[in-house]
Amino acid sequence: MTDRLRHFLKSPVLWPLAGIFLLLVANLVLKPGFLTITVLDGHLYGLPIDVLNRGAKTLILALGMTLVIATGGVDLSVGSVVAITGAVAAVLIGQGTDSLVLILGGAIAAGGLAGLINGLLVARLGVQPIVATLILMVAGRGVAQVLTDGQVLIIKHEAFGFLGNGFVLGLPFTIVCATLLYLAVHFALRRTAAGLFIEAVGDNPEASRFAGLATARIKILAYVACGLCAGLAGVMEAANIGAADAQRAGENMELDAIFAVVVGGTALTGGRFLLLGSFVGALLLQMLITTMYNLGVPPAVAPVPKALLILTVCLLQSDRTRRWLGGLFKKKAAA
Amino acid sequence: MKAMLQRRLPLLTTGAIFAALFIAAGLKYEGFFSSNVAVNLFTDNAVLGLTAIGMTLVIFAGGIDLSVGAVAGFTSIFVATLIEQHGVHPALAGAAALAIGGALGAGMGAIIHWFKQPAFLITLAGMFLMRGCAFWLNTESVGINHPLYARAADIYWEFGPVGVPLVAAILAVGLIIGGVIGHTTRFGRNLLALGGNEQSALLMGLPVGASKVGVYAFSGFCAAAAGLVGTLYTGSGNPSTGIGLELDAIAVVVIGGTVLTGGRGHMLGTVFGLLIFGTIQSVLLFDGRLSPWWARILVGVLLLAFILLQRGLVRAVGKGK
């Protein structure tokens, strides 16, 4: 038990968790009603629920991003892919497609295709990930705009809207969906050898190939998975606001996703990944955004707290600080 | 000698591709072959070019600096606010801005090195920080009416039929200085070594920490210089200057054949990358018919085609040795 505790205390997940806790306390002090959750028509309402609800998209993106980052890559195109898939869904609905399966299938498949392109560029043609995905980041938004003809397409579809605004057992569907996806990905990676393969490829691609791993295929699959996640997030975004906005949907979301992953303890250099960390990281980010609304931070300086958060988490996670803190504790114990 | 040639291959390829692109555009569009277009490549890309200089060296060292755009934006509004609202002399304001850019870079470098944190994240934090500060100073752009600015806008050097404005000249000088630092100083070579293999660089007794701090400071300095040049270019300060600039700068550096993982590259490549980037923009403007979204797709496709071409050429020539 103490062993487990010690293990937990060393885990990188601890810091983002602590961050969430601190923000919670700050919110509570400044706005005591923060944690209140009320029941309305059998649905739960309240800021904490909002945090979960809003964080769901970043969370889903962060799941896919974790895999890509673990292979030693990065996917800058997820924001654009969110726009594309939203546009695809809107266009399909606009053409009178009624089957939810078709709509979802079409939209998410578009995300998968985008991931496939990224994966092929990176793994087969050896283009550096930042560059390969930068291409789709630039071109992807154009594609989305061509699809929607530059308009904000309005989506009127009951079942589709449920994906963004529905409630299951009193909880927003988005967060239920994100949690299920998290569990699914977790088990798919840890109950099979897929997780190990991804970590191996990220740690040393050459050695992995020598050990008989299909390095290229593993990388491609990671990008495809990331694309699918972005597709799902895009569908959610479109369903949530009931419209596909090619210009602005998913803007800067790639940075949020990367942020969540890295704050969660997965190194950008690849190798070891921490899915749980990404989950917590995404929540931390959303918590921060909601806190800023709550505190009425002027919109113009909103990036500053974000910067301070990144710096704090980074510095706390570093070995140097830990050693220093460790030394402090020891001294106290001795005294 | 052959080995030398082989190592320079990506560079030569990039140069060749630029030449081909420029000639093709010249044949297609009337009036493209003019000294004006060529000089404009420098003038219009001065802000991008100056940030790309710092970015090149940072990438040499295997790092990345996402804060450059925000630093440029901050500098822009900072200088304008000082001059217009506090009556500070432009030279003093500029010097202060350059100092802030350098100091911020040095700070980020120190955190990256001493706390062993990923450059991507720390400079991302730097980006948020500076962008927030820029908007905090002023959310609106501020026109600069100081007479010095008016005079600077009129500076032209005539070389025969070619008129070179101050902004273009600053970029040219900056590129030369960047090249000298990168290729003929110990500092520059240490950066490449560091990017090639940090562990080795350390064991070889190179000043790893100082080099890292130095290169981020330099990049911050370049970004601030870019912001300054931006105020010259527009005669105003704008806190939104340089949004997305960091990605363009990275693209320019990488198109130039510098490897993102570090250890390999050339400042001349960045020059070519900048010229290619500028030429693509010019072509879009000369064409002027594309709808903005198709233009975006086209830029993406061109970027892709370009990278594949570069790869293909390097591989083909490499095999035929």
Next chain:
Amino acid sequence: MTAPSPLLTLRGIGKRFPGVVALDGVDFTVRAGEIHALLGENGAGKSTLIKVLTGVYEADAGEIILAGNPLRAKAPADAERAGISTVYQEVNLVPSLSVAENIALGRQPGRFGFLNWRAIRRHARAALARLEIECDVDAELGTLSIALQQMVAIARALDLKARLLILDEPTASLDEKEVADLFAVMRRLRAEGLGIVFVTHFLDQVYAVCDRITVLRNGTLVGEYPIRELPRLALVGKMLGREITATPAAATAATAATGTPLLSARGLSRRGALHALDLDIHRGEVVGLGGLLGSGRTETARLLFGIDPRDGGEIRMKDAACGLRSPRDAVQLGLAFCSEDRKSEGILPNLSVRENLIIALQAKQGGWRTISRAEQERLCAHYIAALRIKTANAEVPIRTLSGGNQQKVLLARWLATQPELIILDEPTRGIDIGAKAEIEALIGKLRADGIAVIFISSEIEEVVRNSTRAVVLRERRHCGEIPGAELTAARLMQTMAGGHVPHE
């Protein structure tokens, strides 16, 4: 010899890593004008001692005195400034820079921080010439073979005006001529009054150049001895802490293998790497690949294992065509390949010993059929015991193991896949005497089990001892084959050197 004053004194050095005590109160003295061997098994703490000395690691305890003054190196740069020049165990240069730059880095000639490229090249050429190395100083270092890179690293170290030169296993990938050249230089430097620390696992080399020996075992000092007072057998005993049992048996003179070969390659070729090679391997055979440095042995192995695409030729397994195109295919077909470059082609540095050990087996089984955790742990326990892998436990990252122990984990990785044919490229490089004997015994056992082995080693004796047949390469061509009965060191050497044209 007169007793020169101590140049360097280390007293009571202690260093612990999480889970391991790497050094525990070690004393070490080097005098000016001597070559001092630092010996010990894998993981004894040799490299750690060196890194503490040069400031890579900070010692937990102890003091260092260089030429009468306390030395407090915070970084390798400080040590260099104090006159300590070091070649570390793993080649530590920058592969993406040119040879000339690698030699000059950090101390380039030039003024005011500006470089003089011409002087840099001239300087590099001179430094290489001193070791009689021929290579283009403008070539990118990464394109050279490991051996050449090692020579460049040594050239770099010698280039420094130093009082103390440290060489941590510099000879592991060098051939005999290069070793001889290096020794000549070392002797000259000794005569000039330098102190030299020399780490190696080749005892012959110790007795060829060294003056005194310090032996470490498990992070503690065993003792310091003048070379004449410590005969070979006693030395080995001190290193191992026990008497070694019988030397490994020479390979039994093999009966010529017959029947369909397990693997046969015809016309295997790749431009610039290998020229139309034919090779048959039967079950239970150990085929030694002989050849000088750069003769194409590694290239052969890489082609057989599908790492590089071949331009021509065919590989058949058990007389059936097999579409062997990638390492993945090779693993599925029951091949295994222990590569010579363990740092970049072998280990997954940040993954645990356990994960490194099972990765090939898991790859062979595919992603879906996972090996249960219990089974993984059983495998680890088995191989850690069987190969005497020195590690705190199976969950530490493999990068924290000593070089030799990493090598053993990689061997275990392949043995776990129960291959039909295993290719060992320099498996004994950087491995201590005890482990070497164990690996040789292991090869014998594999052979007895009917597994085919391709054995590549730069140590001729080793090839002769272990092979049932030798295939010799020269300048990337097959240039002869020596059946087991005729396999002697002299014959092998002659064929490798090309002094004798084999009849075919």
Next chain:
Amino acid sequence: KTLTVGFAQTGAESAWRTANTDSMKNEAEKRGIILKFSDGQGKQENQIRAVRSFITQRVDAIVIAPLVETGWEPVLREAKRAKIPVIITDRTVQVSDESLFVCFIGSDFYTEGKMAADWLAKAVNGTGNIVELQGTPGSAPANERRKAFADGLAAYPGLKIIDSQSGDFRRSGGKEVMEALLKKHGKAIQIVYAHNDDMALGAIQAIEEAGLKPGQDILIVSIDAIKEAVAAVAAGKLAVTVECNPLFGPKVYDTVAKVLAGETVPKVSYNKDELFDSTNAAAALPSRQY
């Protein structure tokens, strides 16, 4: 001789902007004018680059829809040196020398904000708590609409802005911010002022999801009058949307023709902006083009 006109557009950030671009393009096609179009992608640097390129290409006239007011002086001076007439549309520029451009044809973000404030003050009799959904910080419409609205409210001490956050001109942003603000202020919110329709529509969703009735419990005021917003006014969810007419094409080319013919044109002219509330929305809906 066919006319060549260069048009430096700000970008394609909203439906309004797209309609504006389309108007310029379609009208040029109709009149047989060659339009060199440039998308500034929301960056002034790109716009300046485009104008400089138009000068190099020696177009007959240049039209600019400036992203920000300042920073145009150097490039306008170049245009003047090259004797190319420049027409500023949409919003004005600050220059020391008014002769640097021929004329200004504008829609006026400031007026729009003012109209919204005046309408609101009348509708609620000068009292109420307002939350403001701002556009992208630093962007021109956000700046102007914020300032104008605040100026307009100055005369009505009963109308108070109790909170103000940025929804980035995005529908999702509007929704997210509104959700948070509803949690924070609860029933205290009586009025929402959104800098554009997209955010307003997002806010309507948030309000509905919180179990409140937009239009009854909370009054929403917005700007742009995109088709969907006008429909929302007709449906009673949105109280008012101030039109900002994007269809500049005909007027701009008329002006170009006059200028090139040497006629004098008024230095400043505005497009007529309308206002849609419950009285006229339903009637206007069928004829909306964007």
